Amino acid sequence: MGWLGLAGWLGPSVVLILVVVVYPLIETVRSSFQSFSLTGAVKGSAGWDNYRTIIENPAFPRVIVNTVVWVVLGVVLTTLVSLPLAQLMSKEFWGNRFLRIALIVPWATSVVMSAIGFRWILNYYYGVLNPLLMRLHVIAAPVDWLGSDRTIRWVMIGVVAFVSLPFTCFALLSGLRTISDDVLEAAAIDGAGRWQSYRHIVLPLLRGPLTVTVLLNSIWIFNSFPIVYVLNKSNPGYLSDTSTTFMYKVAFLTERDVGAGAAMSVLNVIVIGVGVALYVRRSRME
Amino acid sequence: MMRTLKMSLPVAATAAVLALTACGGSPSASTEDRGSPTKSIKVVAAEYSSSTSPYWQQVAKDFTAKTGVKVELQVIGWNDIHQQVSTMVQTNQLPDVLNLDSFSQYAADDLLWPAPDIETQALRDNLPENLRTSGSYKGKEFGIPLVGSDSALFYNPAIFKQAGLTNPPASLDELQSDALAVSKLPGKVGFALSLSPEAPHIDFSTFMFNMGGSYMADGKWAINSQQNVKALEFLKGLTEKKATEVNPGKTGRVEGSWQLFEAGTAAMTIGQGGLADRLEKSGTPYKVAPFPAAPGVTPTSLGVADYIMAFKKPGNQDAVKQFLDLAFSDKNYTKFIETEGLLPVTSGAQAALAQKPKFGPYIEALKSAKFAPVGEENWDKVLGAMKNSLGLAVQGQDPQKVLDDIQAVATSS
Structure with a gap:
């Protein structure tokens, strides 16, 4: 074994990481300091100009606020819905299996497909949501969910939470499974009510899986390009863009500035890097 | 004949030189450049x-x-x-x-x-x-x-009839009044307009050209010219009077305005052969007419x-x-x-x-x-800027400002 064995075990993944992660990362960082022609040919060094261009873009502050709101509310909503759902799933009852399957489906569907599905559900003229809500007298007139600047943000947060639910629920469910019934029984004998035992026994014991899901969801939602892009693609301007779609639009769609797009991308990587570092630290502590 | 003869002399000479270098067996850069067939x-x-x-x-x-x-x-x-x-x-x-x-x-x-x-x-x-x-x-x-490919005015004669109209609009004023008449029908849309980032320049150019505007004047970018601003203001007016669908600034083409027309919701839209194919399949009644132009302007379309x-x-x-x-x-x-x-x-x-x-x-x-001046150096950037902002002109932003900003992109180096 020795060196050869080590290389055999680690080699493939190291090569994969080098090719799929490290090389593109280096190229992106390099691109962020170069200026490009429209065909993508390098015109020369740009110094920090690309970073200046992207930060001085009038839409930049708005995009940053959008991103923060999107990640924070997306994670909070996902967690708040997942906790009771996981609790429900941990109990044995008729239809439990059905619930689990129903929850797996959005996970198995590609995110782009889910987002396109929501595009049609929410369509002003032909979507199914407007007639349904009108019949239920929730709204009096159809709402342009994806076209109105007031509603699209909440719609996007709702969709990303919907897509993040399966992973979060199953992660919390496995956490719940590790809590032994004896502990809960002991609490009941000591006179703890249901809420008390949840608040003081279950939640603290769930801290590990909760932290992990919050961290992973933050990274995932921050990075979640397809939902924002698909739901927001008919809207001109950058009013509802997050940092990942902003990066894409600047590079390839609107300003056609690959250098500035690469600079934005590097900023994104730094943010994700912080998230990943937190996650790694957290896993080490366990 | 004289000309050809004169021309052929240096050509013959070059050929001879080429033949010589080839014989010498030293393929030089110059033989590469002239190139044998x-x-x-x-x-x-x-x-x-x-x-x-x-x-x-x-x-x-x-x-x-x-x-x-x-x-x-x-x-x-x-x-x-x-x-x-x-x-x-x-x-x-x-x-x-x-x-x-x-x-x-x-x-x-x-x-x-x-x-x-x-x-x-x-x-x-x-x-x-x-x-x-x-x-x-x-x-x-x-x-x-x-x-x-080019675009033309597509209209739905069945919806026109419902609104008491017979002929396609012959002027832009008529286009507006016809669209308003249709929009009064329940669940119908007069003119399906597409200004979302998908391809807003097609509908905008069609109105712009037919109102006497252009992208360039005397070889220079003129995107914020008076006529162009007027054209964009006209579209803003159509939207505000509710002669269009609910939000043209956020309506695409293939999935948007064409979809509205194909479903029999909209009475008019700007379409191409691709739309005609879809309508043949769906059986939506339609007719094609030349796009109406402002007085004194030759009717045209975007090619x-x-x-x-x-x-x-x-x-x-x-x-x-x-x-x-x-x-x-x-x-x-x-x-x-x-x-x-x-x-x-x-x-x-x-x-x-x-x-x-x-x-x-x-x-x-x-x-x-x-x-459109697709060969101009800044065209791709202009197109990108149009995609990102033309739609804003029908949802609150001043058309003059929108076009000023695009002009700034066009003239930047």
């Missing part, structure tokens, strides 16, 4: 449909039979072709002949033969002027149009073309010329256009297909169509 050419073309490949194969077959030069043919789908051609350019594996929707980036890098150098006189005479000059970069032709270009490679000029001549020959070209359902760019094919109902009105419109 090439033995094979690489042709890269975009795939419009399953009948694209047979067309190019036929042209290649005719070409090889005539000249003995082989053809390496690659027909690539639209999703991949831009990226693949970029790779070919970056790795210096240039095609000889390329068919794509843009050419100016390669002209800017001085990679292309000027169009007159690779067109036979017959081909040149066969191309109508508005199409031929649409392939210009900095006033010089580099792209030869291969196929065209769009895809181009053929040839990369400068030593010794390929003559072969390319012959190849293009065969590609545009009436025999091959007319059949190609007919099966693709795109519009012909040669006078010959236009005349041959003008009587067919599927082509007639569009060919007529193409003859008077105007083109």
